[in-house]
Amino acid sequence: MHRIVWLLVVCFSLVWLGTASTSAQAATTTSSKLNISIDGDFSDWDDKPMTTLANDEKASLIADDSAVYLYMNTNPNDSKHGAVWLPDSYTLKVGSKSFTLTLGKAQGLGAGKTKSVTVSANGDVVSGGSATISRPKDSHGNYEIVEMRVPLSGLGVVATSSQNISLTSSDSAFGGKTLTTTGGSTGGVILVAAGFSIALVGVMKVARRRRKVV
DSSP states (O other): OHHHHHHHHHHHHHHHHHHSOOOOSOOSSOHHHHOOOOSSOGGGGTTSOOEEOTTSOEEEEEEOSSEEEEEEESOTTSOOOSOBOOOSEEEEEETTEEEEEEEOOOTTOOTTEEEEEOEEETTEEOTTOEEEEEEOOOSSOOBOEEEEEEETGGGTOOOOTTEEEEEEOSSTTTTTOOEEEEEOOSHHHHHHHHHHHHHHHHHHHHHHHHHHHO
16 A cells, blocks of 8 residues: 555656756757748748738747747738838847847849848847748739748757747837747656656556455
């Protein structure tokens, strides 16, 4: 009886540890599951969650175990007239750290063209960062679409459990709205499952022994 109680205590202890915060470098999804390529083909964003901003712009912020990804379309409904440009800068927060993101100039980008540009954080080019700006042809004028990848390592940030990630901009397009996503650790789930398995196996063994004795 004492052994069964002890094993149950171990089981619940492992469950508690599994749900506690951990600094394991794992996240809710992996990069292979996100399937995002920064190449100017925006079809890989079709199944991603989108947020409508202040003036009908569409944007999405997602993260995997190594990077943060942003998509923004300034005129998804082809309803605006004149030139509609992307914000000049964005504020990215990863946990308690804040970064001002800016994109390199897309010099010579004409209608119907796409160009790769650099990504900078707090004035320095992010190592491994990448972004593509597209300027589709429009019956009413020009507008822009961007997709970017910002590696956490390039920001000097390590992914941690349930880490809040957010992005906003002072540009009127955002209208005070903030995009959010959450990095997380699968280590807790794995630990919980392992704890239950070990404890249940132990309880079953003890129960079998008790039946033999009786």
